[in-house]
Amino acid sequence: MANWMLAVVQDDFNSENNLGLIEFYIHDCVEKYPETKLILFPEAAASGYLFSEDHVKWKAEAADGASFVFLSNLAKVYKLYIGYGFIEKKDGKIYNSVNLIGPDGELLATYQKMHLTPLEKHLFTPGGRLVTVKTELGTIGFVICWDMAFPELSRLLEKQGVDLILAPSAWERPYEDSYERMATARAIDNTVFLATCNYTGGKGEIQFFGRSAIYGPDGGMISGRPKEEKGIVVAPIEIGKRKELKESFYSMRVDERTDLYTILWRDKTD
Numbered sequence: 001m002a003n004w005m006l007a008v009v010q011d012d013f014n015s016e017n018n019l020g021l022i023e024f025y026i027h028d029c030v031e032k033y034p035e036t037k038l039i040l041f042p043e044a045a046a047s048g049y050l051f052s053e054d055h056v057k058w059k060a061e062a063a064d065g066a067s068f069v070f071l072s073n074l075a076k077v078y079k080l081y082i083g084y085g086f087i088e089k090k091d092g093k094i095y096n097s098v099n100l101i102g103p104d105g106e107l108l109a110t111y112q113k114m115h116l117t118p119l120e121k122h123l124f125t126p127g128g129r130l131v132t133v134k135t136e137l138g139t140i141g142f143v144i145c146w147d148m149a150f151p152e153l154s155r156l157l158e159k160q161g162v163d164l165i166l167a168p169s170a171w172e173r174p175y176e177d178s179y180e181r182m183a184t185a186r187a188i189d190n191t192v193f194l195a196t197c198n199y200t201g202g203k204g205e206i207q208f209f210g211r212s213a214i215y216g217p218d219g220g221m222i223s224g225r226p227k228e229e230k231g232i233v234v235a236p237i238e239i240g241k242r243k244e245l246k247e248s249f250y251s252m253r254v255d256e257r258t259d260l261y262t263i264l265w266r267d268k269t270d
Contacts, residue, residue: 003238004037004137006164008197010212011230013041014048019070022046022084025232030078033234037103037137038081042168042197043113043145044096046071046086049170049199049206056123060089063099063110076105081137085144085168088112093125098142098168100133109133111142115150119206130156138163138239145169148182148196151189158190158253163239167196173207180211188219191250193237200228217242218250 009025022041029036043049046067047059061067067086075082080103088097088110095112102108112127113120130153132141141157141164148154148167157165165186171179179198187194194215199208213224214235223235246253 003236003240005033005035005234006193006195006214006237007033007036007039007232007234008195008212008214009039009041009232010197010200010210010225012201013045013199014050014201014203018046018048019067022071023074026074026078026080026082029232029234030080032232036080036234038083040166040168040195040197041082041084042199043085043098043170044087045084045168050203051119051123053123056087056094060087060094062090063088063097064107068099068101068107071099072101072105072107075101075103079103081108081135083166083168085170094123095127096120096124096144097127098144098166100140100142100166102135108135109140109142111144113144113147114153115146117146130160132157132160132162137237141165143167143186145171148179148186151186154186154190154192158192162190162192163242164193164195164237165190167194169196169198170208171198171211172202173209176209176211179209180213183213183215184219184221187215187217188250189252191217191242191246191253193217193242195235197233200230217245 082101088095097112100109111131114127139162141162197212200210202208210228214222
């Protein structure tokens, strides 16, 4: 599928019925933007970003647990790809994860956040596996929130052939500018599309600011919601644009000297 519409959602997602809120946005998105093929919700959207030990243990579930079953049915009804964050329990460990469901309701991918913040390290086990999935929309890779601060991870995804990086987030104040700059950098660094969505509102000392956006392979913002207002951001994704840009000015991946990088790094560390 050459061209298609992507949507990302920002809201508080710390209600008593987050799945109901997700369902509302899916209905709203399909009604307002019927051409949408993929809709992305923030980090831990199914559970809420209230990271106390009690909350995490209470909300932890299998990747194919109750949240998946609920959203899988919606994916089938609306023929949508749905990406959403949740708290995953697997093999006695708890992860900060994201699922991607296909339009037939199948679980296409589960990614476990690799880079945990100081607020998360005592609650979650860090993931250790790159996740990419080939779809009719293109090849999709995953990072979660703070993962965007680490260029190497997105570069490895690009090496796996991704066209689009999904980056559900819960990025807090006062780091609004860093959120936007890192998203822009990861897109332009790798000449890929990048979609990120964030929370609004907050609890206590942790306050969120929105600014969800979809970036093009040149690092430019295609569409965004700069203010802390709840809602949907949509943008057309032209996969062919990547090839066009990579063959013009944005030829970094072809021109890079990885042969020298290895030698220079070895010389530095010897």
